[in-house]
Amino acid sequence: MTGFFSQIWTVIKMNVLSLPQRLWMSLAAVFAVSVVVAVLLAFLAMATGFEETLAGTGADDVAIITRTGSQSEVNSVLSRNTVNLVSTSPGIATNGDGSAVYSAEVYVIVDGIKRSTQNEANIPLRGLSPDGVDLRSSVSMTEGRMFEAGRNEIIVGAGVQRAFEGFEVGQQIRFGKTVWDIVGVFSTGGSAFESELWADAPTVQGQFQRGSSFQTVRVRLSQPGNVEPIREYIANDPQLILDVDTEAGFFASQGKALSGIAIFGWTLSVVMGLGALAGALNTMYTSVASRVREIATLRAIGFNNSSAFFGTLAESLVLSIIGGVLGALFAWLFFDGFSASTLGAGFTQVVFTFELTPALFVNGIVMAVIIGMVGGLFPAWRAARVPVVSAFQGGE
Amino acid sequence: MKDLYLVFKNLTRKPLRLFLTVFATFIAFMIFGTLGAFQQALNSGVELSADDRLVTINKINFTQPLPIAYVNRIRALDDIESATHLNWFGGYYQEARNQMGMFAVDPETFLVVYDELLMTDEEKTLWLGNRQGLIAGESIAANFGWKVGDRVPVNSNIFSQRDGSTVWDFDVVAIYTGEDEQTDTNSVYFHYEYFNETQSFGGDNIGFVGIKTDDPSKNESVIKAVDDMFVNSSAETETVPEKAFNKAFLDQIGNLGLILTSVILAAFFVILVIVGNSMILSIRERTGEIGVMKTLGFTSSRIFRMVLSESLLLALLGGTLGIVASGALAEAVNQAPIQLPTLVIGQSIWVQALLFMIGLGLITGIVPATNALRLNIITALSRD
Numbered sequence A: 001m002t003g004f005f006s007q008i009w010t011v012i013k014m015n016v017l018s019l020p021q022r023l024w025m026s027l028a029a030v031f032a033v034s035v036v037v038a039v040l041l042a043f044l045a046m047a048t049g050f051e052e053t054l055a056g057t058g059a060d061d062v063a064i065i066t067r068t069g070s071q072s073e074v075n076s077v078l079s080r081n082t083v084n085l086v087s088t089s090p091g092i093a094t095n096g097d098g099s100a101v102y103s104a105e106v107y108v109i110v111d112g113i114k115r116s117t118q119n120e121a122n123i124p125l126r127g128l129s130p131d132g133v134d135l136r137s138s139v140s141m142t143e144g145r146m147f148e149a150g151r152n153e154i155i156v157g158a159g160v161q162r163a164f165e166g167f168e169v170g171q172q173i174r175f176g177k178t179v180w181d182i183v184g185v186f187s188t189g190g191s192a193f194e195s196e197l198w199a200d201a202p203t204v205q206g207q208f209q210r211g212s213s214f215q216t217v218r219v220r221l222s223q224p225g226n227v228e229p230i231r232e233y234i235a236n237d238p239q240l241i242l243d244v245d246t247e248a249g250f251f252a253s254q255g256k257a258l259s260g261i262a263i264f265g266w267t268l269s270v271v272m273g274l275g276a277l278a279g280a281l282n283t284m285y286t287s288v289a290s291r292v293r294e295i296a297t298l299r300a301i302g303f304n305n306s307s308a309f310f311g312t313l314a315e316s317l318v319l320s321i322i323g324g325v326l327g328a329l330f331a332w333l334f335f336d337g338f339s340a341s342t343l344g345a346g347f348t349q350v351v352f353t354f355e356l357t358p359a360l361f362v363n364g365i366v367m368a369v370i371i372g373m374v375g376g377l378f379p380a381w382r383a384a385r386v387p388v389v390s391a392f393q394g395g396e
Numbered sequence B: 001m002k003d004l005y006l007v008f009k010n011l012t013r014k015p016l017r018l019f020l021t022v023f024a025t026f027i028a029f030m031i032f033g034t035l036g037a038f039q040q041a042l043n044s045g046v047e048l049s050a051d052d053r054l055v056t057i058n059k060i061n062f063t064q065p066l067p068i069a070y071v072n073r074i075r076a077l078d079d080i081e082s083a084t085h086l087n088w089f090g091g092y093y094q095e096a097r098n099q100m101g102m103f104a105v106d107p108e109t110f111l112v113v114y115d116e117l118l119m120t121d122e123e124k125t126l127w128l129g130n131r132q133g134l135i136a137g138e139s140i141a142a143n144f145g146w147k148v149g150d151r152v153p154v155n156s157n158i159f160s161q162r163d164g165s166t167v168w169d170f171d172v173v174a175i176y177t178g179e180d181e182q183t184d185t186n187s188v189y190f191h192y193e194y195f196n197e198t199q200s201f202g203g204d205n206i207g208f209v210g211i212k213t214d215d216p217s218k219n220e221s222v223i224k225a226v227d228d229m230f231v232n233s234s235a236e237t238e239t240v241p242e243k244a245f246n247k248a249f250l251d252q253i254g255n256l257g258l259i260l261t262s263v264i265l266a267a268f269f270v271i272l273v274i275v276g277n278s279m280i281l282s283i284r285e286r287t288g289e290i291g292v293m294k295t296l297g298f299t300s301s302r303i304f305r306m307v308l309s310e311s312l313l314l315a316l317l318g319g320t321l322g323i324v325a326s327g328a329l330a331e332a333v334n335q336a337p338i339q340l341p342t343l344v345i346g347q348s349i350w351v352q353a354l355l356f357m358i359g360l361g362l363i364t365g366i367v368p369a370t371n372a373l374r375l376n377i378i379t380a381l382s383r384d
Helices: A003-016 A017-054 A080-088 A158-163 A201-207 A229-233 A247-290 A294-300 A305-335 A356-385 A390-391 B003-009 B015-047 B069-075 B107-113 B120-127 B138-144 B192-198 B216-229 B241-255 B256-285 B287-293 B300-335 B347-374 B378-382
Strands: A064-066 A102-113 A121-130 A140-144 A153-155 A172-175 A178-187 A197-200 A216-219 A242-246 A339-343 A349-353 B053-058 B080-088 B102-104 B133-137 B149-155 B167-178 B187-191 B209-211 B237-243
Touching: A003 A017, A003 A305, A017 A247, A017 A305, A017 A356, A017 B256, A080 A216, A080 A229, A102 A201, A121 A153, A121 A201, A121 A349, A121 B241, A140 B378, A153 A158, A158 A178, A158 A339, A158 A349, A197 A201, A197 B187, A229 A242, A229 B300, A247 A294, A247 A305, A247 A349, A247 A356, A247 B015, A247 B256, A294 A305, A294 A390, A305 A356, A339 B237, A339 B241, A356 B256, A390 B138, B015 B241, B015 B256, B015 B347, B053 B216, B053 B241, B069 B080, B069 B209, B069 B216, B080 B107, B080 B192, B102 B192, B107 B120, B107 B187, B107 B209, B120 B133, B120 B167, B133 B138, B138 B167, B167 B192, B187 B192, B216 B237, B237 B241, B256 B287, B256 B300, B256 B347, B287 B300, B287 B378, B300 B347
Parallel strands: A121 A197, A153 A178, B102 B187, B133 B167
Antiparallel strands: A064 A216, A064 A242, A102 A121, A102 A216, A140 A178, A153 A197, A172 A178, A339 A349, B053 B209, B053 B237, B080 B102, B080 B209, B133 B187, B149 B167
16 A cells, blocks of 8 residues: 555656756746736735725714615715714713713715826725724824814825825815815824825815705714614604614625625636646646657556656646635735725725735645646646557657 | 549548547637627627717716707707707616616607618607607517507606606607617606606706717817806816717726637637647648649649648638528527627628638648648658
């Protein structure tokens, strides 16, 4: 039995060590697999990065209240009266003085010049109430200072600054007729809030002729994840036509927006993978053909035919795994951390970074192994059936 | 003619290798055809924009409203054939995911400014006369199964009626088609008056103005006249050619062109390497034969041409099959209920594909052909 395995091992070693003799054909197979894996991982990293960004945006202990059916913040409209009513609902946490922790927010879309396209694109300008900043976890000012209530002052999310031109601290920016001072840059640890501009809610209402209307209300839940008391309260008051959801739930559903990209990436790379498979088969058949005499000679001196089979299969797998690792490395070097932005569910740009997680890396290697496996199987079958007599025939 | 026969024989002597290389080429060209058509479809909104059409939006952003009074003031300017206004309605049918491009418009001027939407005069009259009438593009109508004469309820995710309901009832009075195969027929239009009288907030505002100028050469002066007129008003405007507006809108999604082009290039690069290698190998295997042919009096240049023809034939074979397959794929996508402009594998894709096939054939053939050209008879025949 040990003889059986040592024979296979010997042939595998022979095949792999002789790869440089078939250098160009082998490189072609490696290259084809690496491109397929790189393409797959690039698309998956894009979809994952977007999803993670939005998943990291919502908190479980914050609820978001919008007008029924509005689906996104920008479509919702709430009157001052509605805000006052809903903020007295049970289930909302209170400050030290007994008042509810909530932030009525104005959400306006403004233009900025996107660096990547040099064209105008939508950025959300969010007007926050005093509790608004505290309702977001881990907000930190990376530059400058917080805006002051009652003044035309804006702080800029780190993502906006990365993706758009003209949002440096100290600069002024015009929205229509109004002029705003950029006084600071904030970070929220990579969440979608970094794709926003923040200012004081009453100031935004005033400057954008919004009267006393808001888009959404955020409240701190007294019990994380439990919006039922608020839902019940809304249901019992015919004046309130509102939807309530935890912020986490609200943003998680928006994160699925790019799941189509992942499907596209899979479809594309499977199709390209078929092309690479043709390349791998070509390489391996050629390899077997060039080793016919060697294989037959081994059989003649007593090697079993499984050794030829596994030797060929191993060669194919080695090539495809090298290709897979190279492709993944390429994707990691060029795409991991790559910053991009696209139109999100709020009809504004969401700035996100590509994320090549270990799980995705495994996907890439699995893809490579499948190509190597199928691409090696048929040629290996042929190798196993090389007749011993070929060892004594001349020529090819 | 005789040479062509030899080329054909050479090509088919190893059927398995022929199949594998043709298959790899097929895959690459199928990807090219499909993604190329997709890219063209995305760009069709930009390509098909009318040169004499402008869009006036709120300078802050196109989601900010403009007062309806602006439309008449714009109409009074020189060099303007007509101006109309449109409001995004946020309409969806039955389920929130059935979102559609739905606008409240002024029908009479709308039909003048957007004259690429085709319907009969009778249908136009019907629409003008029915305040609850809507017109739907043939593509969206097919998606939802709407027919002329249907009464359909449509939800808005932005507006609500005065009674709090978000559902409006409409009569489908016409299903319009597009002037061009790729004209967008995924949109729905209805009377602004019906909208303005029933909705509960933001009255007498409009989303944006569509302007048709007398001539594209007047565009610049009209743009200046419009924007100057509203400077320092509560809602300053930004007027741009429709093409620029559509381009900016498409760009919001991201640099799709770059992504698609990179993918196509990657696919081509892969087959270039696979096919190129395979060609070099198969010519090397024939070294002895080529020596014999040269001995028999085949000139070197004749052999060079034969090898090159072989690689060209290979590329043309796989490439043509690939584009034909992408045509079938595009047809399948067009039949599917997806809100996407029509995919067309048209002349421009074929021309580009042919150029790529010839390029691929030449590049993969040039090295082995040159090797064959330079091959010395003595070395060729003395080789094992």
